[in-house]
Structures are given as structure tokens and as C-alpha cells.
Amino acid sequence: MDDFGVFAVFGVNGPAQRLLSGDGSSRVAVAVPPSVRQVVLFSSGPWGERICVNAELNDADRMPITIGKITPYNKCLSWEQWEEETWTGSVILNVTLERGSLEKSDWSEPELVLAVTEYTPKDTVAPLTARELNGKRKREHATEGDGDENKPTKRGEEENVCPNGGAAERATPVRKGRVQNKGGQKLFSSGGDATKAKGTANVAGEAQGIVGRTPPQSAARTKSRQAKTPTQTTPLVSPSGRWGQSLCAIDAQTAILIGGQGARMQFCKDPMWKLCTEDKSWVAAETLAEGPTPEARIGHTAIYDPDSRRIFVFGGSKNRKWFNDVHILDTQSWKWTMVEAQGKVPPLAYHSCSMFRGELFVLGGVFPCPNPEPDGCSDSLYIFDPNLSIWYQPIVTGDMPSPRSGHSACVMQERKIYVFGGWDTPVCYNDMYMLDLGLMEFSVVKTTGKAPSPRSWHGSAVLSDTKFLVHGGYNGNNALSDTFIFDIDTNSWTEVTLPQLAVPRAGHSIVTMEMAEHPRFSGEDEDVDKNTGPVSRTLLVFGGGDNEGNFYSDLTTVAVEELLAAF
Numbered sequence: 001m002d003d004f005g006v007f008a009v010f011g012v013n014g015p016a017q018r019l020l021s022g023d024g025s026s027r028v029a030v031a032v033p034p035s036v037r038q039v040v041l042f043s044s045g046p047w048g049e050r051i052c053v054n055a056e057l058n059d060a061d062r063m064p065i066t067i068g069k070i071t072p073y074n075k076c077l078s079w080e081q082w083e084e085e086t087w088t089g090s091v092i093l094n095v096t097l098e099r100g101s102l103e104k105s106d107w108s109e110p111e112l113v114l115a116v117t118e119y120t121p122k123d124t125v126a127p128l129t130a131r132e133l134n135g136k137r138k139r140e141h142a143t144e145g146d147g148d149e150n151k152p153t154k155r156g157e158e159e160n161v162c163p164n165g166g167a168a169e170r171a172t173p174v175r176k177g178r179v180q181n182k183g184g185q186k187l188f189s190s191g192g193d194a195t196k197a198k199g200t201a202n203v204a205g206e207a208q209g210i211v212g213r214t215p216p217q218s219a220a221r222t223k224s225r226q227a228k229t230p231t232q233t234t235p236l237v238s239p240s241g242r243w244g245q246s247l248c249a250i251d252a253q254t255a256i257l258i259g260g261q262g263a264r265m266q267f268c269k270d271p272m273w274k275l276c277t278e279d280k281s282w283v284a285a286e287t288l289a290e291g292p293t294p295e296a297r298i299g300h301t302a303i304y305d306p307d308s309r310r311i312f313v314f315g316g317s318k319n320r321k322w323f324n325d326v327h328i329l330d331t332q333s334w335k336w337t338m339v340e341a342q343g344k345v346p347p348l349a350y351h352s353c354s355m356f357r358g359e360l361f362v363l364g365g366v367f368p369c370p371n372p373e374p375d376g377c378s379d380s381l382y383i384f385d386p387n388l389s390i391w392y393q394p395i396v397t398g399d400m401p402s403p404r405s406g407h408s409a410c411v412m413q414e415r416k417i418y419v420f421g422g423w424d425t426p427v428c429y430n431d432m433y434m435l436d437l438g439l440m441e442f443s444v445v446k447t448t449g450k451a452p453s454p455r456s457w458h459g460s461a462v463l464s465d466t467k468f469l470v471h472g473g474y475n476g477n478n479a480l481s482d483t484f485i486f487d488i489d490t491n492s493w494t495e496v497t498l499p500q501l502a503v504p505r506a507g508h509s510i511v512t513m514e515m516a517e518h519p520r521f522s523g524e525d526e527d528v529d530k531n532t533g534p535v536s537r538t539l540l541v542f543g544g545g546d547n548e549g550n551f552y553s554d555l556t557t558v559a560v561e562e563l564l565a566a567f
Helices: 121-134 219-224 560-565
Strands: 004-011 016-021 029-030 038-044 050-058 065-072 076-080 090-100 111-113 244-247 254-258 272-276 283-284 301-305 310-314 326-330 337-340 352-356 359-363 382-386 391-392 410-414 416-424 427-436 439-444 461-462 467-474 479-487 490-497 510-516 535-542 553-559
Touching: 004 090, 016 029, 016 090, 038 050, 038 065, 038 090, 065 076, 076 467, 244 535, 254 301, 254 310, 254 510, 301 352, 301 439, 310 352, 310 359, 352 410, 352 416, 359 416, 391 461, 410 461, 416 467, 535 560, 553 560
Parallel strands: 029 111, 461 510
Antiparallel strands: 004 016, 004 038, 029 090, 038 076, 050 065, 050 090, 244 254, 254 272, 272 283, 301 310, 310 326, 326 337, 352 359, 359 382, 382 391, 410 416, 416 427, 427 439, 461 467, 467 479, 479 490, 510 535, 535 553
């Protein structure tokens, strides 16, 4: 007999209930009573050829509130109502077991468990009250029955609000000729109290154009969900539209995409992808690596160390959960590990992270709310030493940058870090600072030429020993499409114009890497894979959003040689 099973605990005092067994159905839907405010899902027994367990908490309209995944290396998930903004009443827990070899029975009608043992509400309310009283998770909660789309947010909460709140994602961005409701969510209000942001989520007609998502069901159809066969979606062959993700190159042919948030402010169900630059193809990579994968998040950083051939993922946020954890992906063994680090570093999102001599230099970022800093953003520099697994704060002199988040940082000539832009409510910046890594001294960089306008959530990348690029971003009202190159020898800015970089976007990813050029053929049926040209340095731009409700999943490439020629 197969001892494998998937179990759930509903509420702090609830017993473990088996949802799936090794020799039974592979799908189940559980109606969670309104009084239950905590759900824990876990597996027990040998996994065998099973790959993973996908789990969704859906509202009454079958729209996901949050998603998660159990794997042989990460066997438990937990959700709490006060951490999920849209969990205001009864929800449906959908659980699907994926096996190594799918059988017809794997896609049978899910069993709907209508009854979950309920307990007195006071048993589940107490933890929330305790958290609110000690101030660790003090938040403003949405009132039942009312969405929080038009509700002003408290100071510090808007840092975790997507600037592109709205519905659809676009694989090929189109700026002009688009007919849509431009009710996308804004981080800054154009008038009135500048310290508060009023977000207006564009929820009308959001289901149209969302890749890999099932349109919301009507109330009548929801009631008969037990008699309805679940809709099967086509497996994605490329990442869904998103912003706030990380993209890092690990060799001349490969880049790794991690995390992000897409339409309806939902965290991506496909959080990890592997990009092959030879043919610009994507491979879903979440199940390729062993070990505890990082929880879904945005505003984190991912840095590749070519010496150890490891990716370091730090920080980020998810709804009202903030992270200060360090996850390491060994790209040789394809195994995740989570670091138990010594020293203290606060939970941060939208910070910058630079690699220098094998250490991570983390600057700025947003703290969770309630905020230990008066302005909500950090101006501190933290260093992580992977060899000792320790965080420490160095002694830094000179003119420190003001507190900020959403800025960029470029390491130039292996001895200087240039910090540009960012924001701290209600101000966006376009100033430049330089950290001398030998002296550990900050200084203000006095620039010449036409500088980029104030912005945050822009993309930046090193083009050469003396030049780096800044593209796009968010100025408090709109996404930007302009591109600038900075020369550290002359401290001068130059604006460049290229048709490939004409789409406004913010929260996108930019990297430079070596790519093999394919020769051009006159016939469309020619096999270019058999004939590759010379290797050239290329700029890759992925994803982001336009602050009008659109999230992008396109991959744009520009030859660095072409950029420097336009300089």
C-alpha cells in the first residue's frame, strides 16, 4: 500500500485531514469555512515519481488569492488570513498532485469536500489580536464586502503596491492604438496629500488577454462547480507577463528568471525560468532544482557569482510579508539552499545588491510597515559574506545617499559602485552617488549633459569599462521609455534613441551578456541553428509594466555595439 498522502490543517486547533492519497484521486477542492483563518498544507510519506503538489486558495469567483507548491524538498505550505489582502470570507482550497507519468485518472473530476470541522472563532482570532497588539504585523485590513482598490494606504504600505495594477499582460507591447480602460494603479496621487498613494485597480474586463488564466466564472456557474470539469490550461512555453522579477546571466548561453508579479497583482504561478540565448527559448525551471525554493516574491535581487557559480537571492516582499532571507542556487548541482546567517539585516525590498570580491553589497530599500525608519526607506549599507554566512555593516565615510528604494547600482572597473535615482515618498530622484570600494567612501557625482528625469524602478546595465545604461522607469505618474548612457570618465550623460527601446516600462529586468549571432538568410525555412556567427555582447530587456494595467512578457535584445554607436 502506498503511504504517501497530502494533508491539511484548518485553523490553529484543527486536526490533520487527508486530502489526497497515493492510490487515490490526484485533484481535490475543499470548501474552507469563513471562521478558519489559517491553513497548513503538508505531505507525508515517500514521493516516488511524484513531482509536486500545486495548491491554490480561490475566492468565490474562482480567482486565486494566493498560490503555492509542495515539492519533495519543500513539503509544507501555510497561509494566514491577515497576510492575504483579498481573503475576507470563505475560500476554496484546490490541490493538484502532479506525477512523473500522468494517467487519465489524474485529470478526473475533483472531489469537493463540503465539510471541514469548525472550531470556536476565539481560538483562531487570538493570534491576530496578539500580533496587532505587539505591533509586529500592524496593518490596515480591508473591510469585508469592500475591495481596497480605492482606499488610501498608510505611509509605507504603498512601497509594496504594483505600479501597473490592472489586468492584462502583453507578449508584444504596443503603445499606440490601444483601446482600454486606463484605470491602472498609481503609486503617487497627482494632487492633494503627496504622502499618500491612492490606487485604483482596473478590475473591469481584466480576464481578457491574460495568458494561462481561466476567465472568472459567474456566480451561477460557481454554484455548480461540483458538476463542472476543471478547465485545463495549456502549459506555458514562455514566462507570463510580470514586473518586479530578477534576471541574471550565468554563462554565455543561459540566464535565470526568478519571481515577479502579474495581472490582478497576483504572484506568478511560473516563478522560475531558464532562458537559452542561442535560440531565445524558455524552459520552466522551478522543478529542475532540488532543495527549498524561495517563496514567491517581488522587489528581491538575484546576483550571480562567477567564481562559485552560485546565484544569491535576497529579500523582497509578498503582499504584507517581507523577507530578509538568503537563498543560494548552485548552478552546477542545481540545488537550492537557504542560509542560516549570523548578524542582522532588516527585511528589505526594492533595494540594490552588488557583488564585489565574493560579497553582497546591499544598499537602501523599503522596510516593512510599521517602519523602524521615519521615512520608510533605508540609507544603510549591509554586506553579506557567503564564506562566513554573516551580515555586517561597514564603516562608510563621505556623502551618503539619502534614503531611497527602486534605485539602481552598477559596479564599474571592479572598484566603484554608481548609485542612481530611486524614490522615497513623495520624491523621485535623479542624483548620482559613487562608492569607492577601496576607501569605502561615498561621494556625490557632479554630472554634465542631459540627465535622466527623476525615476525609480528603472533598468540599468554595464555596457563597457567606462559606460553604463539607464532605461525606462517610473516617475510617480507614468512609465518611461527613454534611454541614457553615462560615461564615468567624463561624468556625462547622453540620451540615445533606439526603436527597440521605445516602449514605456517600469519594474523590468535588464542584463548584458555574451550571445552568439546567427547569420541572416534570405529564406525563412533556413536552419539557423546549424550556423552560428561570432559572439557579441548583447543587452537583454525582459518584462515590466506600463502603469496602465499591462504587464509584459517580451524579450528584447539590442547589440551593445549598436548602443555605443548611438552614443
